[in-house]
Amino acid sequence: MGAWIKGILLMLGISFQLIYGSPTLSKPAGPYTFLLPPGAVIIDPGHGGRDPGAVVSHQGSEVFEKDIVLAASLMLREYLQQQMPHIEVHMTRDNDNYFTLQQRTQQANSVIPPEGTSRVFISIHANAAPAGSAAGFEVWRYPGRKVQRFLTSEVKDPYFEGLTDSFNLLLQQELEHADSLLAESMHAELARSLEGITPDRGIREENFYVLRFARMPAVLIEMGFMTNPEELEMLLDEQHLEAIVRAVGDALQRFSESLP
């Protein structure tokens, strides 16, 4: 081996050591991991205020998606507080106020989960389609395999302060894995709970703003179609929302247990 090659390798080794503290690439200790059981959940009821979401008429009056998803989200908060008191529950809104998608993700990213735990983002929506026959629930996740998230260069976040680009790829892969586990857990429990009640439209992927910029495992749940008269009745029924809420709670448990 030529001396100049040795010199370059030595320099690389030294810079590696300067960056990572040791020649082997390893993650720093601390909060830089997504593969921990959830200790904080951020519930995001879609829309709100001047943004009603889907609007349909029901018995002569208008029904707004923002109200249905807020009702479901408040029930989810109560359920988690009672059944899973070890998990902190945060909400991007708990009233009829309007918040931008950026405000929602910034609020979620400002949550510091208890030590040894991670945080999870759950956005709650109800669907609409031109065809009144469209029916079923959907679980949406970020298409991490196709579109990478750059954790260091996007929205600034105290949770990831000090994170270097070198760990970006490692963390992206971990987040993608955590996203998969969360979406699979959500889908499995909702499918189990809603079997024979509303069709299963599966796990879907989209580059939704809240999924992209929430720096944590994140899912968006479309509970059912407001434009389908039968499903609208279900979405206005507290017992049906309770079944969904219990499934989401079970899914968080399942997600915890599925972590490597």
Ligand SMILES: [Zn+2]
């Ligand atoms: Zn929506």
